[in-house]
Amino acid sequence: MAAPDRYHHGDLRAALIARAAEVVVADGVGALSLRELARDLGVSHGAPSRHFPDKQALLDAVALDGFHRLRLDLVTAAARPAASGSFRDQFADIAVAYVDFAVRNASLLALMFAAKHREEAPEELRAAVDRTFAAPLLVIEQAQRRGEVVHGEVEDIATAIMATMHGFAALIVAGLLHPDASGAMLTATVNRLVDGLRPR
Amino acid sequence: MAAPDRYHHGDLRAALIARAAEVVVADGVGALSLRELARDLGVSHGAPSRHFPDKQALLDAVALDGFHRLRLDLVTAAARPAASGSFRDQFADIAVAYVDFAVRNASLLALMFAAKHREEAPEELRAAVDRTFAAPLLVIEQAQRRGEVVHGEVEDIATAIMATMHGFAALIVAGLLHPDASGAMLTATVNRLVDGLRPR
DNA sequence: ACCTGAACACCGTTCAAGT
DNA sequence: ACCTGAACACCGTTCAAGT
Numbered sequence: 401m402a403a404p405d406r407y408h409h410g411d412l413r414a415a416l417i418a419r420a421a422e423v424v425v426a427d428g429v430g431a432l433s434l435r436e437l438a439r440d441l442g443v444s445h446g447a448p449s450r451h452f453p454d455k456q457a458l459l460d461a462v463a464l465d466g467f468h469r470l471r472l473d474l475v476t477a478a479a480r481p482a483a484s485g486s487f488r489d490q491f492a493d494i495a496v497a498y499v500d501f502a503v504r505n506a507s508l509l510a511l512m513f514a515a516k517h518r519e520e521a522p523e524e525l526r527a528a529v530d531r532t533f534a535a536p537l538l539v540i541e542q543a544q545r546r547g548e549v550v551h552g553e554v555e556d557i558a559t560a561i562m563a564t565m566h567g568f569a570a571l572i573v574a575g576l577l578h579p580d581a582s583g584a585m586l587t588a589t590v591n592r593l594v595d596g597l598r599p600r
Numbered sequence: 601m602a603a604p605d606r607y608h609h610g611d612l613r614a615a616l617i618a619r620a621a622e623v624v625v626a627d628g629v630g631a632l633s634l635r636e637l638a639r640d641l642g643v644s645h646g647a648p649s650r651h652f653p654d655k656q657a658l659l660d661a662v663a664l665d666g667f668h669r670l671r672l673d674l675v676t677a678a679a680r681p682a683a684s685g686s687f688r689d690q691f692a693d694i695a696v697a698y699v700d701f702a703v704r705n706a707s708l709l710a711l712m713f714a715a716k717h718r719e720e721a722p723e724e725l726r727a728a729v730d731r732t733f734a735a736p737l738l739v740i741e742q743a744q745r746r747g748e749v750v751h752g753e754v755e756d757i758a759t760a761i762m763a764t765m766h767g768f769a770a771l772i773v774a775g776l777l778h779p780d781a782s783g784a785m786l787t788a789t790v791n792r793l794v795d796g797l798r799p800r
Numbered sequence: 801a802c803c804t805g806a807a808c809a810c811c812g813t814t815c816a817a818g819t
Numbered sequence: 820a821c822c823t824g825a826a827c828a829c830c831g832t833t834c835a836a837g838t
Binding site (some may be wrong): 632634635636645646649653655656 | 812
Binding site for chain 1 (some may be wrong): 621628629630634685691702706710713714716717721729731747748749750753755756758760761762763764765766767768770771773774775776777785788791792793794795797798799
């Protein structure tokens with residue numbers, strides 16, 4: 401038998417991050433209270449400060465965790481069998497994965513970008529963001545070599561793609577797009593970017 | 601002489617919205633306190649509740665005001681002399697205006713989209729959002745008639761354009777794009793969408 | 801090392817009372 | 820009509836004390 405369960409079950413730090421992420425996804429950052437969190441986990445309200453110096457540090461950890469999960473989704477989408485097809489299909493698969501994550505974790509994604517935005521953002525977070533967007537970058541470079549995508553700076557093209565994916569997700573989350581038609585709309589948006597707005 | 605200045609100067613409601621917007625832009629929604637707001641304006645902490653039933657109602661009003669200001673910027677950009685040129689130039693002008701607003705009012709824009717996102721969002725807000733994005737829509741339709749933009753559903757094309765603008769702004773705000781190169785990068789992104797990722 | 805529990809300064813909201 | 824000021828329940832943070 402281990403020590404009596406007067407203290408927490410072992411990994412309060414991980415439990416805090418997990419529960420905080422749940423609350424953020426369900427009700428937004430504004431609904432997150434350290435004291436309530438501590439109550440939920442059965443520890444005193446002072447306990448979290450052992451693992452996070454302040455609330456922002458916990459939020460940063462939640463954001464970091466979010467980027468890890470998003471990265472996993474994107475890597476999975478990029479490695480899909482269907483993703484071995486044309487660049488158009490690869491792009492569509494990644495876009496679906498990104499938008500899915502964004503819609504299912506809207507408040508979390510907002511927190512993730514807000515955390516990254518902070519000047520005092522930990523270096524760990526900046527690195528995680530770069531890694532998160534590495535998968536799409538690779539897909540673009542490969543497509544360029546196959547001649548399916550115009551040559552030129554990869555960053556320029558990646559920027560256009562990431563902006564489109566992120567912006568599309570934001571439009572859905574904001575309720576500017578009918579959720580019913582969002583699937584078809586995303587396909588149309590991907591095709592618009594691939595083919596261009598100008599007639600061919 | 602009017603009544604002695606024991607009460608507020610006349611339009612506490614407007615003053616609350618204006619000051620709240622300032623605080624949000626400067627330090628984010630999290631830094632907004634009704635009590636501090638009241639202190640800044642020289643009224644008691646209970647006074648705001650005469651004009652807004654709760655904090656969220658004030659935030660909705662701030663968001664509404666933000667959409668009005670954004671709409672003004674977009675309409676101005678669309679009516680520019682240079683904007684009488686090609687669709688590419690019109691699009692670029694509008695995109696610059698949108699990204700400018702987003703960068704200068706990052707936290708406010710986040711609040712605006714979050715407010716729109718709420719299910720209980722007042723009808724007034726939904727209407728303001730539609731009007732805000734009406735100007736870009738008109739530009740697209742005109743360009744379609746001139747044959748500069750592919751035919752098809754205007755909404756599909758507008759979605760691709762709005763997603764790109766909003767997403768680009770989000771990338772800058774998040775610090776994923778070097779601010780120095782952001783001007784050239786925006787031009788490149790606009791051109792990418794106009795010309796397509798696929799070689800011609 | 802890790803957690804408790806009291807203390808402090810703050811917050812949003814409510815409401816009887818004032819003018 | 821509009822604002823005040825006390826009251827209430829909550830919050831984040833700090834810190835001596837316990838195990």
